[in-house]
Amino acid sequence: MRKRRVINSLNNNTPIVEKPMRIVLAPMEGLADVHLRRLLTAQGGFDWVVSEFLRVVDRVYPDRVFYKLCPELRHGGKVSCGTPIRVQLMGNDPHAMAENAHLAVSLGSYGIDINFGCPSKTVNRRQAGSSMLKDPESLYRVVNAVRCALPAHVTVSAKMRLGYDDLSLMLDNAHAIESGGANEITVHARTRLQGYSPPAHWDELAKIKRSIRIPLIANGDIWTVADYHACVAASGTPDVMLGRGAVRCPDLASKIRKNEMTEPQWQAVRQLLINFWQDIRQTMPEKDCAGRLKQWLNHLRKVHPDAEALWQVIRTENQIGKLERLLEAA
Numbered sequence: 001m002r003k004r005r006v007i008n009s010l011n012n013n014t015p016i017v018e019k020p021m022r023i024v025l026a027p028m029e030g031l032a033d034v035h036l037r038r039l040l041t042a043q044g045g046f047d048w049v050v051s052e053f054l055r056v057v058d059r060v061y062p063d064r065v066f067y068k069l070c071p072e073l074r075h076g077g078k079v080s081c082g083t084p085i086r087v088q089l090m091g092n093d094p095h096a097m098a099e100n101a102h103l104a105v106s107l108g109s110y111g112i113d114i115n116f117g118c119p120s121k122t123v124n125r126r127q128a129g130s131s132m133l134k135d136p137e138s139l140y141r142v143v144n145a146v147r148c149a150l151p152a153h154v155t156v157s158a159k160m161r162l163g164y165d166d167l168s169l170m171l172d173n174a175h176a177i178e179s180g181g182a183n184e185i186t187v188h189a190r191t192r193l194q195g196y197s198p199p200a201h202w203d204e205l206a207k208i209k210r211s212i213r214i215p216l217i218a219n220g221d222i223w224t225v226a227d228y229h230a231c232v233a234a235s236g237t238p239d240v241m242l243g244r245g246a247v248r249c250p251d252l253a254s255k256i257r258k259n260e261m262t263e264p265q266w267q268a269v270r271q272l273l274i275n276f277w278q279d280i281r282q283t284m285p286e287k288d289c290a291g292r293l294k295q296w297l298n299h300l301r302k303v304h305p306d307a308e309a310l311w312q313v314i315r316t317e318n319q320i321g322k323l324e325r326l327l328e329a330a
């Protein structure tokens, strides 16, 4: 997306070219909804964002389902600060995936992302999400059907884990995605079996990177600018997807771009939390607001001691007026 930039010169004829990085906001179902997406992308640094997944079984959804999942489609497929959004689909029926992909793109989605990483037991029992990693051929069929349904200039990406139980099919899966016609691939550096247990195995990503020609986007456990550099060194790719790290440090993408190693500032984050609260109070049913506020605060308290203090006073509070006063006083 970004043009290569000549940043300086070793001597008069040897330019050093800064390799452009791409930073993507991860899909996070039930967490990174339209409200949090708006707020996080407004902090800057993201090239695009992937929506929560839409589970595709065997039919084409009506437009309203896409608009509900991704209200940004009503605004040219962009979050309010201008960051494009890519709809994510999850399913194993190539035909249904292709038809829904076509519709999503015609409604304004910035390409299509395909989910091959979801660890949910219900989804996996129905042979979708990460269970498809047991059968590379099934990945190929879905990616290829989606690719064939879309114009050549529209990006198709796929997101996978290192494997289901182990790494034995890791390269086969990556190759299946590439030969199906995907333009890029994101890999969460864990197997389904590893769930979310640290560490993320960034070094395994280097093996994938070496064996494919399409760009690789590294994902998993990038919490700080230092983690970004460690991930790049281990995986060999400058492109990353940030999930929980961006939820905990909303300006992480922007800091990575500026290579700014400063500590997170609670006062700035507190103001974002207040903005978030005001946003959801205006748009969400009252009964859901307290839960959403606590859900984000629960992430923030992992890095901000003041957020932990606020969490302790509001965790059992559900009364809107009281919550508001406690938030203002934090």
Ligand SMILES: Cc1cc2nc3c(=O)[nH]c(=O)nc-3n(C[C@H](O)[C@H](O)[C@H](O)COP(=O)(O)O)c2cc1C
Binding pocket: 026, 027, 028, 029, 030, 031, 051, 052, 053, 088, 115, 116, 117, 118, 159, 188, 219, 220, 221, 222, 241, 242, 243, 244, 245
């Ligand atoms: C609450 C939550 C919801 C998620 N939902 C999705 C999803 O809808 N689609 C998907 O591909 N990955 C989903 N993921 C996985 C993330 O996109 C990402 O791969 C994972 O969190 C690892 O990255 P991180 O360490 O930067 O968070 C979800 C993760 C979390 C924590």
